[in-house]
Amino acid sequence: MVTTQQTKEICEIIRLKSTQVFLVAGTCLITVMVTLLCIGFMTRYEVENDVANVADVDYWKDKVATSQKIWYDKGIDELNEALRPQDLTYPKNVRIFVIQGIDGRDWAAFRFPTSDASRGNTNFIWDRFPHLARLKNSCSQQFPCQVASVSRALWLGIPLDKVPDNQQDCGRLFNATQGPISILRQAQLAGLRTGFVTTQRITGPTGAALGNANGNFECDESMPLNSIKSGCQDIAQQLISDETGKFLNVLIGGGRQMLSSLVPNTKYDPVDEMLCESNDGRNLLKDWRNQKLKESKINRIIFDLIQRRDELESLNSSSFDYLMGVMANGDLSGNSKAPSLKLMVDKSLNVLTKYKQGYLLIVEQFIPSGIDKREQLQLLNDTLVNLHKDQDTLTLVLMTNAIYPKPSLDVSEETETISLLPEIFNEAESEIQKRLHQMPSESLLFAQGPKSSIFQGVRKETFLAHAISHVLSRSRVRP
Numbered sequence: 001m002v003t004t005q006q007t008k009e010i011c012e013i014i015r016l017k018s019t020q021v022f023l024v025a026g027t028c029l030i031t032v033m034v035t036l037l038c039i040g041f042m043t044r045y046e047v048e049n050d051v052a053n054v055a056d057v058d059y060w061k062d063k064v065a066t067s068q069k070i071w072y073d074k075g076i077d078e079l080n081e082a083l084r085p086q087d088l089t090y091p092k093n094v095r096i097f098v099i100q101g102i103d104g105r106d107w108a109a110f111r112f113p114t115s116d117a118s119r120g121n122t123n124f125i126w127d128r129f130p131h132l133a134r135l136k137n138s139c140s141q142q143f144p145c146q147v148a149s150v151s152r153a154l155w156l157g158i159p160l161d162k163v164p165d166n167q168q169d170c171g172r173l174f175n176a177t178q179g180p181i182s183i184l185r186q187a188q189l190a191g192l193r194t195g196f197v198t199t200q201r202i203t204g205p206t207g208a209a210l211g212n213a214n215g216n217f218e219c220d221e222s223m224p225l226n227s228i229k230s231g232c233q234d235i236a237q238q239l240i241s242d243e244t245g246k247f248l249n250v251l252i253g254g255g256r257q258m259l260s261s262l263v264p265n266t267k268y269d270p271v272d273e274m275l276c277e278s279n280d281g282r283n284l285l286k287d288w289r290n291q292k293l294k295e296s297k298i299n300r301i302i303f304d305l306i307q308r309r310d311e312l313e314s315l316n317s318s319s320f321d322y323l324m325g326v327m328a329n330g331d332l333s334g335n336s337k338a339p340s341l342k343l344m345v346d347k348s349l350n351v352l353t354k355y356k357q358g359y360l361l362i363v364e365q366f367i368p369s370g371i372d373k374r375e376q377l378q379l380l381n382d383t384l385v386n387l388h389k390d391q392d393t394l395t396l397v398l399m400t401n402a403i404y405p406k407p408s409l410d411v412s413e414e415t416e417t418i419s420l421l422p423e424i425f426n427e428a429e430s431e432i433q434k435r436l437h438q439m440p441s442e443s444l445l446f447a448q449g450p451k452s453s454i455f456q457g458v459r460k461e462t463f464l465a466h467a468i469s470h471v472l473s474r475s476r477v478r479p
């Protein structure tokens with residue numbers, strides 16, 4: 001009786017009502033639960049991200065000689081990389097660097113610096129990418145084959161022998177039901193920002209494939225009259241007036257002489273006589289600007305068309321929605337004042353990241369024969385080293401040797417070896433051997449970033465488009 005009385009008194013003194021007790025207890029319980037959850041998450045996070053140290057990675061330490069052991073211990077870093085658990089996230093952005101004109105042999109040789117032998121083997125940045133796939137080149141089975149078809153196989157994701165050969169009858173094709181579309185167009189339709197940057201002319205095979213342009217005529221010059229009558233358009237025209245081109249946030253490269261009939265012919269940027277030259281009086285650059293002006297009356301868009309390096313340098317590109325850069329009459333290699341790859345890539349990324357809605361950027365570095373390949377790889381290395389480290393971005397580097405010596409109807413430098421083809425079977429054994437060495441080799445695809453692990457093994461060339469379509473469809477971005 002006494003105790004009950006005392007309890008009652010105590011309760012009255014501290015005025016604890018039952019609701020208050022409940023509140024206090026509830027708070028304590030929630031705190032405990034949150035703490036436990038946090039600990040759980042931390043532990044899981046650490047298990048997933050933990051990079052084992054030297055002690056964790058075991059090997060037959062007591063079985064190898066001391067002279068061997070130092071090398072085995074040094075190998076632990078690479079082992080750790082290989083043992084790292086696969087990451088579960090998908091990238092928000094993808095940037096693909098396509099290097100045309102380099103194969104595995106070149107790239108292995110150029111790792112060694114010429115001047116300073118004591119520096120030994122200097123690795124390129126892509127040597128440190130965790131994943132690598134080999135893309136088969138189906139052109140090897142049909143050699144020689146057309147570069148335009150190879151580009152379409154790669155970017156449309158359909159096998160080389162199934163790429164529609166639509167040179168003749170493009171008028172009918174235009175009106176056909178939905179044709180195949182490039183990975184770039186797929187990204188646009190999914191609400192991503194898109195960009196294409198090339199050191200070649202924008203109307204080259206890669207530009208044509210990405211822009212879903214039909215036919216192989218880069219400009220009006222060489223187009224037969226009946227093609228025009230049947231409703232065909234050249235690639236330059238299609239890039240400016242078709243949907244893919246219109247939606248491209250960034251388009252930078254060469255090709256002024258295809259886009260405009262009246263171009264300045266200077267010593268540092270001569271008109272390239274080997275390439276198509278427009279002569280129908282067009283100015284597609286002006287057309288592009290007018291198109292964007294018209295759009296800007298409806299949507300508030302910021303855009304610019306630039307044609308010189310200094311214009312690009314001073315551009316505050318992060319505020320732009322659309323950027324078109326035509327930096328040479330022909331390919332950029334023909335213009336001694338053309339901007340560097342690094343400058344073009346940096347400015348493009350500024351435009352593409354404006355709204356954080358995810359992007360697909362494709363950068364083509366075209367290395368024509370006769371150009372210092374070592375220097376080009378160095379430029380690529382510098383460009384990649386300085387890229388913003390972004391956890392949301394998958395970076396791919398694709399190296400192809402770009403030998404497809406079958407002429408397209410248009411004149412272009414990919415065709416330079418074609419005149420020799422008829423003689424190919426009358427040559428000395430050594431010459432034939434040399435030629436076989438020049439066959440299109442398999443491409444190497446280096447991958448870094450979320451889901452880079454899906455790039456492994458020997459794959460068909462169409463795998464690239466399929467894989468990009470998959471990873472971007474699973475990105476967290478929703479239009």
Ligand SMILES: *[C@@H]1O[C@H](CO)[C@@H](O)[C@H](O)[C@H]1NC(C)=O
Nearest residue numbers: 111122123124125378381385
């Ligand atoms: C590429 O860049 C990395 C990082 O800066 C550097 O260590 C390496 O030496 C470069 N490779 C070459 C071949 O220049």
Ligand SMILES: *[C@@H]1O[C@H](CO)[C@@H](O)[C@H](O)[C@H]1NC(C)=O
Nearest residue numbers: 170171172173174175230231
């Ligand atoms: C294709 O369609 C356009 C309009 O949609 C038409 O003007 C043109 O004549 C058609 N071309 C052919 C070859 O049918």
Ligand SMILES: *[C@@H]1O[C@H](CO)[C@@H](O)[C@H](O)[C@H]1NC(C)=O
Nearest residue numbers: 302315316317318319320354
């Ligand atoms: C560049 O543009 C951004 C976004 O519009 C703006 O915030 C920034 O101040 C500009 N920078 C310069 C140097 O004008």
